[in-house]
Amino acid sequence: MKKHIYLIAAFLGLGVGISQAQVQKGSVLIKNATVLTVTKGNLESSDVLVQNGIITQLGKNLTAPAGVNTIDATGKYLMPGIIDAHSHVGLDVVNEGSAPITSEIRMKDVVNPTEIGIYRALAGGVTVSHAMHGSANVVGGQNATLKHRWGSMDPADVIMQDAPRTIKFALGENPTRVHGRGNGIQPRSRMGVEAVIRNGFNEAIQYKKAWEKYNLAKVQKGNTTTPPAYSERLQTLADILDGKIIIHCHSYRADEIYMLINVIKDFNIKKVVFQHTNEGFKVAPEIAEYTMGASVFADWWAYKMEVYYSTAFNAAILQKNGALTSINSDSAELIRHLYHEAAKTQRYGGLTDEEALAMITINPAKQLGIEDKVGSIEVGKQADLVIFEGHPLSSYAVPQMTFVDGVKYFDIKKDNNDQRQWVAATEMVEPIFLRANEEANRCMQDVDAYFEAFQGAFLKEKH
Amino acid sequence: MNRMYKTFCALLFALLPVVAMAQIDGEFVKPRNGKFLLKNATVVTVTKGTLANTSVLLENGKISKVGTNLSSDGAEVIDCTGLFIYPGIIDGGTRLGLVEVSSVPETVDYADVGNVTPNMQALTTVNPNSEAIGVTRVSGVTTVLTVPSGGLFPGTAALINLNGYTPDQMYGGFKAVAMIFPSSGRRGRFDRRSDEDVKKDGEKALKEANDIWDNAKSYLELKKSGAELTYFPEMEELSKVISGELPLLIEVNAASDIQQAIKWVEGKNIKVILTGVAEGWRVADEIAKAKIPVVTGPVQDLPTRSSDRYDAPYANAGLLAKAGVKVALRTDDEENVRNLPFHAAFAAAYGLGKEEALKAVTINPAEIFGVADQYGSVEAGKRANLIVSTGDPFETRSQIIHVFINGYRIPMSNRHIRLYQEFLERSPGLKAN
Numbered sequence: 053m054k055k056h057i058y059l060i061a062a063f064l065g066l067g068v069g070i071s072q073a074q075v076q077k078g079s080v081l082i083k084n085a086t087v088l089t090v091t092k093g094n095l096e097s098s099d100v101l102v103q104n105g106i107i108t109q110l111g112k113n114l115t116a117p118a119g120v121n122t123i124d125a126t127g128k129y130l131m132p133g134i135i136d137a138h139s140h141v142g143l144d145v146v147n148e149g150s151a152p153i154t155s156e157i158r159m160k161d162v163v164n165p166t167e168i169g170i171y172r173a174l175a176g177g178v179t180v181s182h183a184m185h186g187s188a189n190v191v192g193g194q195n196a197t198l199k200h201r202w203g204s205m206d207p208a209d210v211i212m213q214d215a216p217r218t219i220k221f222a223l224g225e226n227p228t229r230v231h232g233r234g235n236g237i238q239p240r241s242r243m244g245v246e247a248v249i250r251n252g253f254n255e256a257i258q259y260k261k262a263w264e265k266y267n268l269a270k271v272q273k274g275n276t277t278t279p280p281a282y283s284e285r286l287q288t289l290a291d292i293l294d295g296k297i298i299i300h301c302h303s304y305r306a307d308e309i310y311m312l313i314n315v316i317k318d319f320n321i322k323k324v325v326f327q328h329t330n331e332g333f334k335v336a337p338e339i340a341e342y343t344m345g346a347s348v349f350a351d352w353w354a355y356k357m358e359v360y361y362s363t364a365f366n367a368a369i370l371q372k373n374g375a376l377t378s379i380n381s382d383s384a385e386l387i388r389h390l391y392h393e394a395a396k397t398q399r400y401g402g403l404t405d406e407e408a409l410a411m412i413t414i415n416p417a418k419q420l421g422i423e424d425k426v427g428s429i430e431v432g433k434q435a436d437l438v439i440f441e442g443h444p445l446s447s448y449a450v451p452q453m454t455f456v457d458g459v460k461y462f463d464i465k466k467d468n469n470d471q472r473q474w475v476a477a478t479e480m481v482e483p484i485f486l487r488a489n490e491e492a493n494r495c496m497q498d499v500d501a502y503f504e505a506f507q508g509a510f511l512k513e514k515h
Numbered sequence: 516m517n518r519m520y521k522t523f524c525a526l527l528f529a530l531l532p533v534v535a536m537a538q539i540d541g542e543f544v545k546p547r548n549g550k551f552l553l554k555n556a557t558v559v560t561v562t563k564g565t566l567a568n569t570s571v572l573l574e575n576g577k578i579s580k581v582g583t584n585l586s587s588d589g590a591e592v593i594d595c596t597g598l599f600i601y602p603g604i605i606d607g608g609t610r611l612g613l614v615e616v617s618s619v620p621e622t623v624d625y626a627d628v629g630n631v632t633p634n635m636q637a638l639t640t641v642n643p644n645s646e647a648i649g650v651t652r653v654s655g656v657t658t659v660l661t662v663p664s665g666g667l668f669p670g671t672a673a674l675i676n677l678n679g680y681t682p683d684q685m686y687g688g689f690k691a692v693a694m695i696f697p698s699s700g701r702r703g704r705f706d707r708r709s710d711e712d713v714k715k716d717g718e719k720a721l722k723e724a725n726d727i728w729d730n731a732k733s734y735l736e737l738k739k740s741g742a743e744l745t746y747f748p749e750m751e752e753l754s755k756v757i758s759g760e761l762p763l764l765i766e767v768n769a770a771s772d773i774q775q776a777i778k779w780v781e782g783k784n785i786k787v788i789l790t791g792v793a794e795g796w797r798v799a800d801e802i803a804k805a806k807i808p809v810v811t812g813p814v815q816d817l818p819t820r821s822s823d824r825y826d827a828p829y830a831n832a833g834l835l836a837k838a839g840v841k842v843a844l845r846t847d848d849e850e851n852v853r854n855l856p857f858h859a860a861f862a863a864a865y866g867l868g869k870e871e872a873l874k875a876v877t878i879n880p881a882e883i884f885g886v887a888d889q890y891g892s893v894e895a896g897k898r899a900n901l902i903v904s905t906g907d908p909f910e911t912r913s914q915i916i917h918v919f920i921n922g923y924r925i926p927m928s929n930r931h932i933r934l935y936q937e938f939l940e941r942s943p944g945l946k947a948n
Contacts (some may be wrong), residue, residue: 082832170820175825230787333938337945353848353931354647356618365935385817388825392857394913401935447860447909448869470822484700484819486768486793 066067075201075209077105078435078458081116085125085439089411090132090406091428094194100130102435105457110431125439130504131409132428133179133436134390137300137347137416138327138380138483140184141387142198142210152231152239152248155219155292156284157193159183163207166473169384170210174200174462176388177438177451180212182380182420185220185303188230190239192220192246194288195300197420198452199436202461216421219292221249221301223308248309253319256289288430298323298344298421304358306334307503313342325419327380329370330362336373344362345376349395351400368401378416395445408445449487517665526689528869544926546678550574551924552587553903556595561602561785561877562892571600581895595903598916601873602892603657603900604908605880606762607810608845608854610791611659612641612648612675612685617849630639631727633692633756635670637661641948647850649929652677654853655902655915658890660765660810660845660880662693662790667724669693671752672764676900678920689884691788692756696767696776697721704796721775728783730755745929747860759766762885764810768819770797774857777805788883790845793819796831799838808883810836812845814858826865833866860909872909898922 080102087095087110101109103117116122145164148154161184173181179200179450185193197215204210223245232240239245262280270275291297299316303309303326313335313514316324326332329346330353332339341344348370353362363369370377377396381387394412397403403411417427425434435458442449454462551573558569558581572590574581587840606625615622624640641661642648651659657677663670674687697720707714731753738744738754755761767776768791780787789795790810795802802809824830836842844862846855855876863872881891888900899922906913918925 172825176856274946311605333934334941336938337941341945351851354616357616359617360646361930362932363934365931365936365939369935369939373941385815389815389861392861392911399911399914400931419695442864445912447857447911448864450864467824469824471825472821482768482820482822483706484794485817486700486791486819 055286055417072142075199075204075319075457076459078460079103079117079120080435080455080458080460081103081114081120081122082125082437082439083114083122085130087362087429088129088131088405088409088444089429090409091430093406097126100429100435102436102437102455102458105433105435107429107433107435115149123439123453128160129440129443129449131177131438131440131444132413133426133438133454134177134412135416135420135427135454136173136178136323136381136387136412137378137389137419138184138382139173139181139387140186141173141181141384142167143183145458146184147188148193149186149188149230152189152227153191153238153252153285153289154185154189154193155191155252155288155293155434157185159193159196160187160207160211163196163211165201165204165207165210168472169387170200171202171462171471172199172384173387174202174454174456175451175464175467177391177440177454178387179386179436179454179456180219180417180422180426182300182416182421183401184300187220187222187226189220190227190231190245191252191289192221192222194219194297196279197422199367199456201456201459203428205474214420214422217291217297218300218420219288219297221312223301223303223312224305225356226302242262242305242308242311245308246315249312249315252289253293253315256286256293259283260284260290260293266347268437290313292321293319295321295323298325298419300325300327300347300419302327303332304328304330306331309381310335310338313338317342328359328382330359330366333363333366333369336370338377339370340373340375343375345378345415346370347378347380347416347419349382350379350396364396364400368403371397371403371407371411372401376415376418377411378419379411380416384490391440391444391449391451392447395447398445405443449453462463522728524708526540540660541696544601544786544928546920546923546925547705548576550590551919551922552585552590552592553600553901554585554587554592556598556600556903558600559602559873560893561873562894570595571893571901573901573919573922576899578893578895578897578899578901581893593903594783595916597905599904599906599908599939600631600893601655601902601904601908602877602897603890603918603920604855604876605843605890606656606659606845606852606876607843607880607883608672608812608847609659609661609852609853610664610847610849611638611651611661611677612643613661613663615642615645615647624854625663626669627663630723631668631749632666632670633668633752635663636673637663637670638673638682638686638690639673640675641675643682643685643917646930647852648677650850650931651852652918653915653927653929653932654856655904655918656852657856657900657902657918657920658687659852660689660884664693664695664766667695667697667720667727668753669695671761674886676898678919678923678925684855687886688885688889691762691764691884692752693764694724694766696765696772696779697724698767698769699771699775700769706906721779727753728757756785757783759784759786762788764788766790768793770794773798774801777801777807780805780852781808791847792835793828793831795840796827796834799835799840802835803839808841808843808879809936810843810845810880810883811835812858813847814844814856814861829861829865832862832872833868836867836871836875837871839877841883842867842871842875843883844875856909857911863909869907869909 099114197212326346351364414427417423559603613625674689675685679685699717734750735754818827878891881887903917
């Protein structure tokens with residue numbers, strides 16, 4: 053009996069230990085940098101003090117408290133950690149392509165903290181990524197917002213636990229190909245895509261009503277009503293209607309973007325961000341008025357029919373029409389140089405440095421609902437920071453160090469060969485992934501096009 | 516009929532001034548030939564240093580003079596004070612013009628059926644009106660090698676200038692037979708073959724390549740000896756490589772394959788250019804020793820192995836150059852060939868250096884393709900392929916102001932720019948009225 057008590061006590065202790073385990077937070081003083089705060093202008097030769105993962109002081113001639121390391125950043129640029137609002141890095145799988153609506157799916161369940169793509173993103177200054185479900189379904193799964201705390205084996209450590217819930221929607225070619233042409237069910241056309249969304253939300257309204265009715269009835273005396281069947285799928289849709297989840301909608305053509313704007317107006321939904329949005333420039337005033345903006349590619353186009361009528365000036369047109377605009381990667385390669393992708397808005401539309409940098413920092417932060425925590429260098433914010441050699445919008449810029457919560461996870465001077473955390477037995481003989489071969493292998497390419505899981509790995513497999 | 520035609524023409528001429536003045540629907544600015552004096556620029560010649568306050572005279576499709584105090588007699592003068600002149604940028608490997616929308620098979624023309632199809636001519640299928648061409652050239656990329664892909668010998672690549680109404684008008688004077696060297700590696704994440712099968716398949720493919728090569732050699736010998744040969748276009752094309760008429764572009768990427776390819780070429784006495792060469796940095800000394808030039812890229816690409824440094828593709832060109840390899844860059848792209856200057860910037864920042872990176876997209880590809888007498892630098896006598904920019908064309912913040920291709924002044928417009936002009940301030944805006 054006593055033995056049992058010890059055992060239980062031991063387990064309890066373990067439980068307390070786990071619940072108290074916290075992600076690592078660092079303290080550091082970065083001195084003499086050109087600080088690009090993004091929201092409060094640029095500070096020449098200034099210092100940033102980070103204590104316990106939070107930016108506590110900005111200014112000149114700051115001194116490091118005892119035990120806090122100082123980094124000399126003279127001649128270098130310091131900017132907020134880059135935020136990628138569309139990524140699949142750090143995920144084991146991406147698509148649950150089994151039904152047009154799979155809102156019950158959670159990407160948090162398939163986070164792989166050891167994926168080398170996370171380290172490579174850090175080497176490009178990216179500290180937060182929005183790990184999204186794929187675009188096979190009209191309503192896909194719920195996404196995970198990741199903080200790139202490289203080195204942990206625990207998925208929970210790389211998930212940004214204080215970020216709000218978001219969900220993937222997808223319009224156009226992908227869901228109509230997978231479900232309509234692939235499985236012979238709605239949607240086969242962009243009409244069907246609208247119908248699937250409207251049907252889903254109406255079903256969720258019925259579901260909500262059934263539960264409200266039951267909840268009222270069950271407190272009555274002598275109640276005998278049975279509860280409605282629980283559905284995670286419909287409950288999630290109901291949560292969207294209640295404003296608890298931000299929709300991030302894969303979209304390309306202006307007509308389908310406009311369609312979803314009409315749908316959300318009808319259902320009184322406010323929280324929508326359009327993803328890709330290649331033809332967003334055509335409905336920029338509507339996007340600006342009714343949504344949380346668009347997260348776009350800098351210059352991808354023509355890889356499929358629905359992006360043939362694109363323009364690299366998309367981001368600039370959206371921005372100048374007042375739409376909240378971010379530049380994303382949707383690619384394990386592009387995520388490594390988002391600073392360069394943002395800089396393309398200067399070639400195509402002449403945006404200012406501040407506007408361009410906002411597109412990979414504070415703007416995506418707003419679209420993910422985390423702008424009070426990250427996305428700029430301000431006192432009180434989480435210390436996600438990148439030190440650059442050269443201005444980050446220069447094509448010659450090279451990220452030097454990347455910090456998440458004040459902890460340095462990338463340092464170009466300490467970047468040795470083989471940064472893998474963990475090597476699968478099947479990878480003891482290391483595979484070589486060659487782009488040219490991948491292209492030649494067209495049947496594989498079709499599989500890739502179907503399930504965008506791997507489109508990040510090879511530029512050809514864009515969605 | 517003839518009279519009606521004449522009347523029509525006369526009417527057209529009479530109306531021309533009116534038409535030219537009025538803003539009419541569908542007005543189109545065409546590329547324009549002529550004599551142009553680009554005055555008072557900083558000229559980055561690439562081969563003869565950077566010349567301040569220098570002018571460049573273009574006539575008859577050529578750079579006729581580079582110097583100061585050039586006569587503007589009969590020339591359209593373009594003031595370039597404060598601007599920079601660079602040679603037209605050259606992409607050493609693309610599919611530009613061979614594909615319009617990559618996911619729509621009806622528009623994809625860079626790969627045909629069969630493993631041995633060297634007679635497939637990229638130049639034949641270049642679409643001079645591809646949207647991607649207009650989108651590319653305003654970035655300063657004026658000339659590209661466009662390359663078929665697919666099987667072992669997928670076809671013959673061609674150098675094209677990005678202006679013209681027929682492939683022949685675009686043709687840049689260089690062709691090469693493409694070869695995808697048999698790979699000993701895996702084809703990607705979906706390749707589930709066992710290690711033995713991968714090895715066996717690689718050996719089989721190499722044996723096939725050798726057999727085909729021997730056939731082509733026999734074909735050439737028989738032909739030389741005056742034998743009567745049946746129609747055999749594949750062998751005819753390959754025999755041009757063996758006779759030295761056309762170089763061989765060998766696409767090869769994994770380190771062991773590069774070594775294998777170097778060995779395969781040894782003693783064949785043919786002109787060879789290695790392309791891709793993603794893992795070139797692992798065997799850079801061996802490539803240098805073999806004295807084979809390389810067209811590498813894309814620079815903005817993922818490392819080939821999970822254990823590689825994150826910047827391996829950025830650093831590859833620099834490491835090759837340092838080992839003594841002659842390096843040109845490529846995007847290996849179709850619609851985004853316009854990004855070549857940015858690929859070059861990344862190569863520069865990660866070890867190649869700015870000067871060498873500029874050479875790697877100008878004079879180096881020109882020399883590798885044997886057309887340096889016409890391309891790759893701003894020098895009198897060369898083709899009038901050049902660009903005028905507000906600054907370093909590798910920087911995104913620089914704007915390319917003018918592009919000249921074969922002496923034609925290219926309109927700085929394309930569909931991307933027209934969409935910008937139309938939609939920046941949409942009318943009606945949010946509310947219809």
